Amino acid sequence: xxxxxxxxxxxxxxxxxxxxxxxxxxxxxxxxxxxxxxxxxxxxxxxxxxxxxxxxxxxxxxxxxxxxxxxxxxxxxxxxxxxxxxxxxxxxxxxxxxxxxxxxxxxxxxxxxxxxxxxxxxxxxxxxxxxxxxxxxxxxxxxxxxxxxxxxxxxxxxx
Amino acid sequence: xxxxxxxxxxxxxxxxxxxxxxxxxxxxxxxxxxxxxxxxxxxxxxxxxxxxxxxxxxxxxxxxxxxxxxxxxxxxxxxxxxxxxxxxxxxxxxxxxxxxxxxxxxxxxxxxxxxxxxxxxxxxxxxxxxxxxxxxxxxxxxxxxxxxxxxxxxxxxxx
Numbered sequence: 001x002x003x004x005x006x007x008x009x010x011x012x013x014x015x016x017x018x019x020x021x022x023x024x025x026x027x028x029x030x031x032x033x034x035x036x037x038x039x040x041x042x043x044x045x046x047x048x049x050x051x052x053x054x055x056x057x058x059x060x061x062x063x064x065x066x067x068x069x070x071x072x073x074x075x076x077x078x079x080x081x082x083x084x085x086x087x088x089x090x091x092x093x094x095x096x097x098x099x100x101x102x103x104x105x106x107x108x109x110x111x112x113x114x115x116x117x118x119x120x121x122x123x124x125x126x127x128x129x130x131x132x133x134x135x136x137x138x139x140x141x142x143x144x145x146x147x148x149x150x151x152x153x154x155x156x157x158x159x
Numbered sequence: 160x161x162x163x164x165x166x167x168x169x170x171x172x173x174x175x176x177x178x179x180x181x182x183x184x185x186x187x188x189x190x191x192x193x194x195x196x197x198x199x200x201x202x203x204x205x206x207x208x209x210x211x212x213x214x215x216x217x218x219x220x221x222x223x224x225x226x227x228x229x230x231x232x233x234x235x236x237x238x239x240x241x242x243x244x245x246x247x248x249x250x251x252x253x254x255x256x257x258x259x260x261x262x263x264x265x266x267x268x269x270x271x272x273x274x275x276x277x278x279x280x281x282x283x284x285x286x287x288x289x290x291x292x293x294x295x296x297x298x299x300x301x302x303x304x305x306x307x308x309x310x311x312x313x314x315x316x317x318x
Contacts, residue, residue, distance in 0.1 A: 010207035013262025014190050014255060015183075020265070024177035031173050048169035091261055096173060098253040103172025106179070106247055124284075 020066050021092065025051055026059045030068070030089060031096055034131065037140030037147070039082045040074070068092070090132050097128055121156060179225050180251065184210055185218045189227070189248060190255055193290065196299030196306070198241045199233070227251070249291050256287055280315060 009015050021027060032038040032047055044056055051059075060083060063069045068089035074080035085092075122130070127148075131141055134148050141148040168174050180186060191197040191206055203215055210218075219242065222228045227248035233239035244251075281289070286307075290300055293307050300307040 009209070011268060012187075012190070012207065013260075013266065014258045015187060015208055016262040016266050017258040018183035018186060020262075023182060024174075027177060028171075028174060031171070048171065049174055050168070088265055091264065094257040095254060095261060098257050099173045099176040101172075102250055102254060103175040103179075105250065107172065107175050109170060 017095075020068070021095075022059065022062055022066070025055055026063055026068075027092075027096065027099070029056075029059055029063065029083075030085065030092055033069075033083065033085055033089075033140070034093060034096060034135050035141045035143075037135075037138075037142075037144045039084065040080050041083075042080070044083075063089070084138075085135060090136055093132050093135070094128055097124075097131070121159075122152065176254075179227070180254075181218065181221055181225070184214055185222055185227075186251075186255065186258070188215075188218055188222065188242075189244065189251055192228075192242065192244055192248075192299070193252060193255060193294050194300045194302075196294075196297075196301075196303045198243065199239050200242075201239070203242075222248070243297075244294060249295055252291050252294070253287050256283075256290070280318075281311065 008019055021030075028047065028049055028051070029044055032044055038044055038047070041056065041060070044060070045051065045053065060069070060071070064071055067086055069083050069085055071081045071083055074082050130151065131148055134140065134146070134151070138144075139146050139148070167178055180189075187206065187208055187210070188203055191203055197203055197206070200215065200219070203219070204210065204212065219228070219230070223230055226245055228242050228244055230240045230242055233241050289310065290307055293299065293305070293310070297303075298305050298307070
């Protein structure tokens, strides 16, 4: 479990959160799990930002030490590990969500993937809760069966 | 104005936001402006985290280049500059707010300064809007005349 005391910069909760999450590479790994349901080293490595192998190894280990992700052996492929967000990690969803909203607002070129948000008939709190439940159960926002977008489309059709 | 194109890691809005804001030192400067109304180099330097002079100089310059803060001469003390959030910078308030909420929830020792949140009879969207308006007009959450806490107390008394 994390023990930041010796390294903590202050008692400010914002500083504490930043010390726990680490840097932007760590946040991008958390993003990969939430938005595209990535679970393995190879999947994280393949993301567009081109994270280096050694940085990825370091950040996965750090996220695990900080209690934000867990690592378990792949059920059928013993060469692989599966990474999953803990409850503490799932609680970072609102932070990632607001980072996404800032980017989509201030750089139109990035907003294509976020266009779905504009069409969504759901308040922000409910959407974040739905994302959290879905990711907790192994799903994601965009990818995989029963993803958040599919769920929202079904809801709208049944209305 | 910012032009990240050559350095952008991907078209993901989350990655874009992280590339604009930079690292945690930059976020802590933005926090200082929002929560305690700091405006000068000396005030940022005095924060609990003990930022080094050269890092502070670099991050202030970076935040200005990225269009998140402006720098103007102090009206009476020509040796000083006054830093202020731009509209783009003010839009980071929800991100900072969620970082604060995560820290307060997961590290009770940091939550003292955040205890006010629990007592506040206001929904999150309205609170963030109130913070944004107050900071835009030169105020802050905790410090200075007409700070957010004072405003909320007045509201509750008049209810």
